[in-house]
Amino acid sequence: MDKRATMIWFRNDLRLHDNEVFYQASEKSSFIIPVYCFDPRYFDRNQFGNLKTGVLRAAFVIEAVTALKEKLKSHGSDLLTYVGKPEDIIPRIAQKYQVHEVYHHREVALRETSISEKVESGLWSSKINLRHFIGxxxxxxxxxxxxxxxxxxxxxxxxxxxxxxxxxxxPIPLPTNFLTSPHLEDTKIPSLKDLGYSAEEIKSVDDIYxxxxxxxxxxxxxxxxxxxxxxxxxxxxxxxxxxxxxxxxxxxxxxxxxxxxxxxxxxxxxxxxxxxxxxxxxxxxxxYPNIFFKPQGFNTSAPQGFPTADGDDERFDKWKSGRTEHDFINSVMIQLQKTGYIPYQARFIAASYLVHEYGVNWLRGASWYEEHLLDYSPATVYGQWSHVAGVGTSEKDNKALDWQKLIKTHFPNGLPKLDEIMVK
CATH class of the missing domain: 1.25.40.80 (Serine Threonine Protein Phosphatase 5, Tetratricopeptide repeat)
Known part of the structure; x- marks a missing residue:
């Protein structure tokens, strides 16, 4: 086999087990070049003024990337980490290490796919192929x-x-043997400060492990x-x-x-x-590309009387800061801000309250979840909110939830304390 180097562009696949990109690159190449980019676009604000990645999830991602880098190092490899746009970094590093191909997992949301297209265009100018995997x-x-x-x-x-x-x-097995290209440059994982978070935001993470x-x-x-x-x-x-x-x-x-x-x-x-x-x-x-990011969702138009503009600022501020007229909703929103985690049913209860009690644009609420949830993923979070709002793709699931009944059914003793498995 010719001496072939393949770059692995890690994104939302920060593991070695059951990872087809990692397995295929390792099996078919002489050397692998693992890379991760902290894209600044994920750390700025969206149209509603909410962060696309809150400080808690940023800390979680840093931990996950650090763990991957250390695990690769334990196998005699490494993970190159950079702060910058992938379309600027990936082609440059690919040229530097004479990479033949770049492997990555295909995403589905518009922001992610557009970034892939930019990377692919930048690589193709150097006749380097971006190979997509479905995962x-x-x-x-x-x-x-x-x-x-x-x-x-x-x-x-x-x-x-x-x-x-x-x-x-x-599950796809771990490769039996993989080698990293020798003489990789030394890169450092950024801090929260490097990613643009303020001292006050960083301090909010201090009490949470x-x-x-x-x-x-x-x-x-x-x-x-x-x-x-x-x-x-x-x-x-x-x-x-x-x-x-x-x-x-x-x-x-x-x-x-x-x-x-x-x-x-x-x-x-x-x-x-x-x-x-x-x-x-x-x-x-x-x-249906981008279907979960449109105010009307799967409908031809938003439901009659449904807010399509920003909605009520005062009510939205009360909801997100846990100052509503309902104690359970307040406890959910406070826990979300403090920990980045709320139970499954509690997510729907709080979302239904904002949309159907307060009449606030559902996209605004979804963007708040986007900022704060540790387990945020575009399709899932916005897909769930679209159904709460009655504009999702599954017609039978487009219904206003009886949030008070859900509280009695799932949380008769109030919101449970967060288990120390995740945050302590």
């Missing part, structure tokens, strides 16, 4: 019982057909699954690791199936259902 989902796109254009809009139909007619693949990275994800997964069904821990505690790619949904699923041994368990089923919704939103965003 991130529980069910591989090629294994679906229908092409993307024919995916059922109804989630219930999608779920039934996929579970009946498709199989979840086995952020756990991130692949090994932590695997440890929490095994601890969580081994205590089922005794534990009351919300399975969404694994969400941040799945969103950052530190934990493979396929590996999680296969571990659930192995532990369940064919027996039905409502808690296991809840995790799988969350993973299926995550798949559904990603595939819908592929079928």
């Amino acid at each position: 991130h989902t529980l069910y591989h796109k090629e294994d679906l019982p229908f092409p993307i254009k024919d995916i059922p809009n109804a989630f219930s139909v999608f779920k039934k057909k996929v579970e009946r007619e498709s199989l979840v693949r086995q 952020i756990l991130g990275g692949e090994d932590t994800a695997l440890s929490i997964m095994h601890a969580l699954l081994s205590t089922y069904p005794e534990t009351d821990q919300d399975p969404l505690i694994l969400g941040p690791f799945i969103a950052s790619g530190a934990l493979s949904p396929i590996l999680l699923y296969q571990n659930i199936k192995k532990l369940g041994e064919g027996k039905k368990d409502k808690r296991f089923e809840k995790i799988i259902d969350i993973l299926l919704w995550r798949d559904y939103f990603r595939f819908m965003l592929k079928k």
Whole structure:
């Protein structure tokens, strides 16, 4: 085999296990060049004035990238890290190390795909190919019982057909041998200050111990699954690791199936259902590009009487700061700001309150979740909000939630304290 160098452009796949990009690059190349870019566009503000990445998630990502770099170093490799736009950095580094190809996982949201296109254009000017891989989902796109254009809009139909007619693949093994190109430049992982956060914002992280990275994800997964069904821990505690790619949904699923041994368990089923919704939103965003970022969503227009402008500033400020007329909503919003985490059902309750009680533009609320949630991913968060607002792609799920009933059903004793597995 010729001496071929392949760059691995890590994005939201910060792990070595079940990583096709890492496996294929390692198996087909003489050397690999792992790279991660802290793109400044993810650390500025959006149209509503909210940060695209709040300080807590930025700290979580830094931890995950640091863990990946250390793990690669333990295997005699390394991870090159930079602050800057990938379309400026990737082509330059590819030329420097005489890379033949760049591998990466394809994304689905407009911002992410547009960045990929810019990187691809920059590489092509040097006759270097950007190779796209399909990952991130529980069910591989090629294994679906229908092409993307024919995916059922109804989630219930999608779920039934996929579970009946498709199989979840086995996790991709770790490569038996991989070498990093010698004489890589020494790069440093940026601090929160380097990414533009203020001293006050950074101080808000001081009292919170952020756990991130692949090994932590695997440890929490095994601890969580081994205590089922005794534990009351919300399975969404694994969400941040799945969103950052530190934990493979396929590996999680296969571990659930192995532990369940064919027996039905409502808690296991809840995790799988969350993973299926995550798949559904990603595939819908592929079928209908940018659909979850439009005020009218899947509708031809917004519902009658529904706010399409910014909405009420005073009400939005009360909601996001936890100063509403309802104590449970306040506790949810305060916990979100302090920890970056709120339980699964609590997310829908707080979202429904903002949209249907306060009449505030749903995109504004979604952008607040985007800033603060540790497990933020574009398709899932905006897809969930679109259904709360009644403009989502699954018609039967476009309904106003009885948020008061949901509180009584899921939180009869109030919002539970956050388990110290994630934040302590």
